[in-house]
Amino acid sequence: MVPTPITVRVPAKVNLHLSVGDARPDGYHELVTVFQALSLTDDVTVLAADEPALEVQGEGADSVPTGPENLAWKAVRLLAERSGRDPENPGLRISINKGIPVAGGMAGGSADAAATLQAVNQLWRLELGRDELSEIAAQIGSDVPFSLQGGTALGTGRGESLVPVLARHTFHWVIALDKEGLSTPGVYGELDRLRAENGNGRIGEVEPLLEALASGDPRQLALLLGNDLQAAAVSLRPNLRRTLRAGVQAGALAGVVSGSGPTCAFLCTDGEEAVRVAAELSGAGVCRTVRVAHGPVPGAKVLTEEPANRPTPPQVHA
Ligand SMILES: C[C@](O)(CO)[C@H](O)COP(=O)(O)OP(=O)(O)OC[C@H]1O[C@@H](n2ccc(N)nc2=O)[C@H](O)[C@@H]1O
Ligand SMILES: Nc1ncnc2c1ncn2[C@@H]1O[C@H](COP(=O)(O)OP(=O)(O)OP(=O)(O)O)[C@@H](O)[C@H]1O
Missing domain, CATH: 3.30.230.10 (Ribosomal Protein S5; domain 2)
Structure with missing residues (x-):
């Protein structure tokens, strides 16, 4: 069979x-x-x-x-x-x-x-x-x-x-996609180059962020988001500075480059606010597309339903 x-x-x-x-x-x-x-x-x-x-x-x-x-x-x-x-x-x-x-x-x-x-x-x-x-x-x-x-x-x-x-509670995010991707080894290489040139700017310890996650308070978490690769991603893609600023101006609590970038993730107070921030950020014309998302969600999981029933994620075109 x-x-x-x-x-x-x-x-x-x-x-x-x-x-x-x-x-x-x-x-x-x-x-x-x-x-x-x-x-x-x-x-x-x-x-x-x-x-x-x-x-x-x-x-x-x-x-x-x-x-x-x-x-x-x-x-x-x-x-x-x-x-x-x-x-x-x-x-x-x-x-x-x-x-x-x-x-x-x-x-x-x-x-x-x-x-x-x-x-x-x-x-x-x-x-x-x-x-x-x-x-x-x-x-x-x-x-x-x-x-x-x-x-x-x-x-x-x-x-x-x-x-x-x-992580207590669900956190609500706005995701801003850039026009083209960035190479992961390229961004790590740029960080090494920047550090050799300018010394070692590093984010702080992880413990306060773990406490904020346990508290479930997005305002507390927002103050602690940090990414050492952000400077390197921004150095390779300077327009990300504008995107990060625009997300916060649109009402997000904070924004951070996701991993090696160039996607930026903005933390919002709740789901409704995320939809509002997404619409405003989309209108600012600083990125290709804006999405809303929430987390945490489970890892790779076998679907029992038909893939055709997959819900369409909310999407706002810039
Ligand atoms: C930027 C992140 O997404 C953050 O979670 C990851 O560190 C990247 O993970 P990934 O894409 O699975 O990366 P890998 O396929 O393991 O490695 C790709 C390249 O990224 C760089 N790399 C990756 C992970 C790491 N801890 N140090 C590195 O310097 C190396 O140049 C490596 O050759
Ligand atoms: N299944 C796949 N989906 C997407 N890209 C893939 C896949 N397999 C190989 N690649 C290659 O990997 C490169 C990086 O794509 P990917 O979407 O994994 O990047 P990324 O999200 O920045 O990765 P990471 O966050 O793990 O560093 C792509 O440019 C593509 O050439």
Whole structure:
């Protein structure tokens, strides 16, 4: 019997706190970060097929590679090797429906890799547990374990070592997408360059932010959002300064560049206020598109409903 296709929904992430240490000998930077999974999602469907194929639809689909460099194929190769299948001909077709901005600092490719791990684990009945999947996820990329786990988590090492964090209540966000993406290694490289030139501007300790998350008060959390990569992203994309200012002028409590950027995330007092801020920011003409989102949401999850029933995320075109 041909197994039924498996669809997994997987969230974007924002780093509420991203403290970047020095570059390590392996080229990675030591991080202390707090991830939150947001309600912008990709759906990844995996089904058995004679010829391997990968198709991408949705937000930014044209700029996503469909060949072996797609992180979803990397996930398949690792699971095939582990289960004694041919990594070059795994007998799978993958279909990705993107709602997460591509190259936006929201872990879009990592999300698809995490979703593929979940889907193929189920399709091939591998019965790999959470820890095993997490260990494979870390071989794909630093953000992939968090895409599997979701929620709110403290990440250390290169970001792959996770512990869940208590976050009371739901937080409401406005997400401003820029015209083009930024390269993650390029932004880390720019931070190294800026630090060599100007010394070590670093955000503070993570503990006050963890307390704000536990209190559930968005006003307290807003004061503590911070990202060491922000200066580097702004240096490479100076228009982000204007976007960050415009979000706060529109009524957000605070704004921060998401991960390596160029997406900016604005924290708002509640859901209604987020919709209002999104409309105003959209009218300011500083970014390509504005979305509203909330978090935390769960990590990669097999969908029991039909993907056709997927709710359309609220979207405001700038
Ligand atoms: C910016 C963040 O999104 C914040 O969560 C992540 O640090 C990036 O995670 P990612 O996209 O999964 O990154 P990876 O695929 O693991 O690494 C891509 C490149 O980013 C840089 N990189 C990544 C993670 C890290 N802790 N230090 C780094 O310097 C390295 O140049 C690396 O070659
Ligand atoms: N499934 C995928 N979806 C999107 N991009 C992918 C995928 N697989 C590989 N890529 C490549 O990865 C690059 C970065 O895309 P991605 O959307 O993961 O960036 P990002 O969100 O900035 O990543 P991160 O926040 O993890 O640093 C893209 O330009 C694309 O070439």
